[in-house]
Amino acid sequence: xxxxxxxxxxLSLSPGERATLSCTASQSVGSxxxxxxxxxxxAPRLLIYDAxxxxxxxxxxxxxxxxxxxxxxxxxxxxxxxxxxxYCQQRSDPLTFGGGxxxxx
Amino acid sequence: EVQLLESGGGLVQPGGSLRLxxxxxxxxxxxxxxxxxxxxxxKGLEWVSSISGGSxxxxxxxSVKGRFTVSRDNSKNRLYxxxxxxxxxxxxxxxxxxxxxxxxxAYYFDYWGQGTLATVSS
Numbered sequence: 001x002x003x004x005x006x007x008x009x010x011l012s013l014s015p016g017e018r019a020t021l022s023c024t025a026s027q028s029v030g031s032x033x034x035x036x037x038x039x040x041x042x043a044p045r046l047l048i049y050d051a052x053x054x055x056x057x058x059x060x061x062x063x064x065x066x067x068x069x070x071x072x073x074x075x076x077x078x079x080x081x082x083x084x085x086x087y088c089q090q091r092s093d094p095l096t097f098g099g100g101x102x103x104x105x
Numbered sequence: 106e107v108q109l110l111e112s113g114g115g116l117v118q119p120g121g122s123l124r125l126x127x128x129x130x131x132x133x134x135x136x137x138x139x140x141x142x143x144x145x146x147x148k149g150l151e152w153v154s155s156i157s158g159g160s161x162x163x164x165x166x167x168s169v170k171g172r173f174t175v176s177r178d179n180s181k182n183r184l185y186x187x188x189x190x191x192x193x194x195x196x197x198x199x200x201x202x203x204x205x206x207x208x209x210x211a212y213y214f215d216y217w218g219q220g221t222l223a224t225v226s227s
Contacts, residue, residue, distance in 0.1 A: 034213045036150075043200055043217035044142075044150065055215060087150055091212040094166055095140075095152040 002026050002090050004098035011103045019075040021101045023088035028068045032091045035064055035073045038100075039084045047086075048073065078103070107131040107216045109201045114221030121191050123223055127184040127201030135159065135179040138204035138211040141186050143197035144220075153199070154186065157209040169195070188223070196225045 003026040013019055023033065031051040036044040046055040048064035051071060061076040075082055083105055088098040113125040125141070140155040154165045154175040163175050174187040184201055199221055202214035 032212075036214075038150075043219055044214070045217070046205070046213060046215045049205060049213045089150075089213070091210075093164060093210075095155075095211070097150040097152065100149045 001094055002029060002092055002096055004088050004090060004096055006086075006088060006098035006101045008101060009099070011101060012105070013078055013103065014105065015078050015080055017078050019073075019078055019082070019103055021073040021075075021086055021103070023066075023071040023073070023098050025069045025071070025090060029090040029092060031067050033064075033066070033071050034089045034091070035062075036087045036089065037082075037084050038087065044087065075103075107203065109203065109216055109218035111199065111201050111218045111221035114199065114223045116224045116226065117191055118227050119192060119225055121225075122187070122189045123191065125186040125188065125199055125201075125221055125223070127218055129182045129184065129201075129203070132203070134177075134182040136207045138209060139177060139184045140202045140204065140211045140214060141175065141184075142200045142202050142214065142217075143195075144200070145194075145197045148197075151197075155204070155211045156184070158207075159209075162209050191223075191225045193225050196223060198222050 005024045007022045035048040038044040052064045085100045108130045110128045141153040156163045156175045172190045176185045201218040203216040204211035205213040205215040
């Protein structure tokens with residue numbers, strides 16, 4: 001099983017600042033990594049797939065990068081609605097998620 | 106518009122059973138793998154099970170293998186999860202999720218339902 005480790009666990013920032021979230025895999029996943037956003041009381045939402053492709057309707061301020069074992073989700077300028085928990089996920093069997101990064105004000 | 110609506114959650118005693126259901130609409134259901142993902146209260150996401158569009162392939166997390174069974178009825182656009190021998194650690198919100206690609210495996214999840222809560226307690 002591939003273990004995904006996300007850091008930091010919590011990121012305290014202000015609106016307008018840049019957010020950089022990290023996801024490290026225990027072994028190479030190639031470019032097969034996704035990022036999801038989850039707000040309290042809501043289901044997760046797909047943001048990024050295949051490391052760097054934005055899902056339908058996702059604003060350009062969200063970008064993903066990386067390959068192999070090290071991946072980054074960047075939010076270029078935080079909007080109030082971006083404060084949430086973010087999860088990475090790899091697609092090899094069994095599918096696994098990281099533990100999440102909470103982006104808070 | 107893609108919609109996924111889960112039902113069937115509730116309170117059950119340890120060792121008991123629940124059957125979750127997910128009603129899908131807004132896409133060609135039998136073309137996509139479907140999955141169940143759960144989230145224990147205050148915890149992260151855990152993939153539980155997936156099933157291919159034609160039900161020819163299923164997969165399970167080790168934590169539920171042998172106790173849970175995923176199935177689907179493409180004539181009704183419904184996904185199911187039969188959960189037997191439930192344990193306290195199975196308590197969670199269970200989400201139904203649609204695979205992003207028209208492929209036998211789910212890979213990524215582009216649409217999610219709002220979830221149904223399963224509580225396992227005596």
